Amino acid sequence: xxxxxxxxxxxxxxxxxxxxxxxxxxxxxxxxxxxxxxxxxxxxxxxxxxxxxxxxxxxxxxxxxxxxxxxxxxxxxxxxxxxxxxxxxxxxxxxxxxxxxxxxxxxxxxxxx
Amino acid sequence: xxxxxxxxxxxxxxxxxxxxxxxxxxxxxxxxxxxxxxxxxxxxxxxxxxxxxxxxxxxxxxxxxxxxxxxxxxxxxxxxxxxxxxxxxxxxxxxxxxxxxxxxxxxxxxxxxxx
Numbered sequence: 001x002x003x004x005x006x007x008x009x010x011x012x013x014x015x016x017x018x019x020x021x022x023x024x025x026x027x028x029x030x031x032x033x034x035x036x037x038x039x040x041x042x043x044x045x046x047x048x049x050x051x052x053x054x055x056x057x058x059x060x061x062x063x064x065x066x067x068x069x070x071x072x073x074x075x076x077x078x079x080x081x082x083x084x085x086x087x088x089x090x091x092x093x094x095x096x097x098x099x100x101x102x103x104x105x106x107x108x109x110x111x112x113x
Numbered sequence: 114x115x116x117x118x119x120x121x122x123x124x125x126x127x128x129x130x131x132x133x134x135x136x137x138x139x140x141x142x143x144x145x146x147x148x149x150x151x152x153x154x155x156x157x158x159x160x161x162x163x164x165x166x167x168x169x170x171x172x173x174x175x176x177x178x179x180x181x182x183x184x185x186x187x188x189x190x191x192x193x194x195x196x197x198x199x200x201x202x203x204x205x206x207x208x209x210x211x212x213x214x215x216x217x218x219x220x221x222x223x224x225x226x227x228x
Binding site: 033035040041042043045090092100101102103104105106107 | 145147149155156157158159162164203205207216218219220221
């Protein structure tokens with residue numbers, strides 16, 4: 001089925017380790033996004049990408065790295081995980097100007113011990 | 114900078130009660146407005162959207178929202194809620210023109226419907 005998939009769905013890691021969260025979409029949407037969802041903060045944008053090889057910072061980019069070598073993939077890497085990065089991470093895509101609304105993946109629940 | 118306010122953080126209703134969730138945004142230009150719903154343990158799904166035209170927008174599952182430009186509001190309504198409407202609801206604003214249009218989400222309103 002077409003859509004957005006994220007892997008892993010659950011991840012437990014330790015402080016200081018590098019973690020990569022994967023996001024894959026099958027619609028060929030131009031834009032992709034990474035959000036984190038925390039209680040009391042709603043959704044906060046980490047990074048976004050307008051197309052392959054074009055990425056830009058969002059509201060809370062510190063400690064994260066992204067890449068987009070292919071339109072369909074948008075991995076998010078925590079270079080050295082910290083406890084404050086414990087969160088639920090959502091990937092999303094959109095395809096302006098036709099599709100302004102964002103389509104979300106199922107999320108990855110990350111726990112940093 | 115644009116912002117979105119959802120003043121009700123947690124709402125508890127009995128089944129068949131009417132629902133209105135507030136959403137206010139701060140941006141003076143053209144906006145696109147969205148309501149998303151997140152059912153327990155699931156990802157966000159689009160409930161409805163407003164781009165232009167009729168300010169009363171109807172979405173899925175009997176939800177509707179009214180865009181009132183003078184009040185910078187986009188409140189979500191449903192005449193009679195069901196237990197299955199228990200979820201978290203997010204208002205979002207997409208502003209700007211051309212290139213990347215920044216989307217700002219509200220902090221969400223948790224709706225609990227009691228049978």
